[in-house]
Amino acid sequence: MLSRYFGEEVCGVVAYSLGRGLGECFYKLAVKQGVKDLKAANAFLAWAMKRLRLAKDAAIFVMKSRDDLSFEVLVRIASSGRSERSDIFFYILRGIIFQFYSLFTLGAIRISSLNRSNSLKSCYEYIVKISKDREVMPLDE
Known part of the structure; x- marks a missing residue:
């Protein structure tokens, strides 16, 4: 709907x-819940999105990377339904995942994504590449 007026690119940036704002909120909530390791963080993020x-x-x-310098987190998400606005969810979810893992790992990450949706369902895949030299612990606030 908004993409008709502002264009697909602008709506994607806003989404x-x-x-990213939601990802920061998820991170702060995870810290309050006492999430300390990557396994617990993954479970918390999946629970929060559902x-x-x-x-x-x-x-x-969590997967081993092809190189020994990093590891990867594969996130597969099935959205609630297929509609015109499902592409917006693709960008919202990417922002959540990027911000959550950036804050959790205390460093820069790389994220790649695939939209595996078709006319019947919405399905997205995100691969988060995290450097092994980063400490994977939440900040003490």
Whole structure:
């Protein structure tokens, strides 16, 4: 709807920014809940996205990277339904994932994403590449 007036690019940037704000809120809530390691952080993020109905289903896996300098977190999300606005969810979810893991790992990360949606369902995949030299612990606030 808004993309008709502002264009797809502007709406994507706004949705990504909104997602980064939500990702920061998720991180702060995770710290309050006492999340200390990557496994607990992954479970918390999947739970939070399902709880807010941003995802119908979410699965998060840690994988070894091809190089020994980093590891990867694979995030697969099935959205609630397929519609015109589902592309906005793609950018919102990317922003959430980027900000959450950036704050959790205390450093820069790289994220790549695939929109695996079709006419029947919305499905997104995000791969978060985290350097092994980074400490994967939340900040003490």
